[in-house]
Amino acid sequence: MTPLILLAAEKKSAEVTDWAARIGWLVGLALFVALVYWLMREGWKWRGTLQGDLPELPTAPDDPGPARLTMSGRYHGSTTAGQWLDRIVAHGLGTRSRVELTLTDAGLDVVRPGATDFFVPRAALREAVLGKGIAGKVLTEGGLLLVTWAHGERLIDSGFRSDRAAEHTEWVDAINSMINKTETEGAR
Numbered sequence: 001m002t003p004l005i006l007l008a009a010e011k012k013s014a015e016v017t018d019w020a021a022r023i024g025w026l027v028g029l030a031l032f033v034a035l036v037y038w039l040m041r042e043g044w045k046w047r048g049t050l051q052g053d054l055p056e057l058p059t060a061p062d063d064p065g066p067a068r069l070t071m072s073g074r075y076h077g078s079t080t081a082g083q084w085l086d087r088i089v090a091h092g093l094g095t096r097s098r099v100e101l102t103l104t105d106a107g108l109d110v111v112r113p114g115a116t117d118f119f120v121p122r123a124a125l126r127e128a129v130l131g132k133g134i135a136g137k138v139l140t141e142g143g144l145l146l147v148t149w150a151h152g153e154r155l156i157d158s159g160f161r162s163d164r165a166a167e168h169t170e171w172v173d174a175i176n177s178m179i180n181k182t183e184t185e186g187a188r
Helices: 002-010 019-050 165-187
Strands: 067-080 097-104 107-111 118-121 125-131 144-151 154-162
Touching: 067 165, 097 165, 125 165, 144 165, 154 165
Parallel strands: none
Antiparallel strands: 067 097, 067 154, 097 107, 107 118, 125 144, 144 154
């Protein structure tokens, strides 16, 4: 009977949690996350500063004419044309948001609730294609309407996704026919 008593006496209770050390680690982790967030925010602001040469965004004319097409969906951002990872953040072009697009004879009106609206004049439109990605957003092939337009000295790709993706092809055809019509009128 003695060995059983010795075995019971040798058992130790579980160690008590060291709350001071645990709280210290949690505070350290929270400070690290805050530092990373602050650095990301400063990088975003620095990118906007580097793109400060981009002129102000045009606004829609008072009478743009009747709507040829309308679309509601999401604006996924703008990049330097042909460089789908070079996001443009100046003037709010990097801000994702809901969007209401209206195509008129005057150009493309981009209305973004909670973000800066802008207008792409007809003469600035260069091309519309179906794509699969733009900085920070990758979709299936043809899941994104990419509109290339000139602004200042830059060519910009802006990415839109309709709530009804079947509309994208109609938009590509309409924008490209507008561009071709403008080019043939200018050649006369």
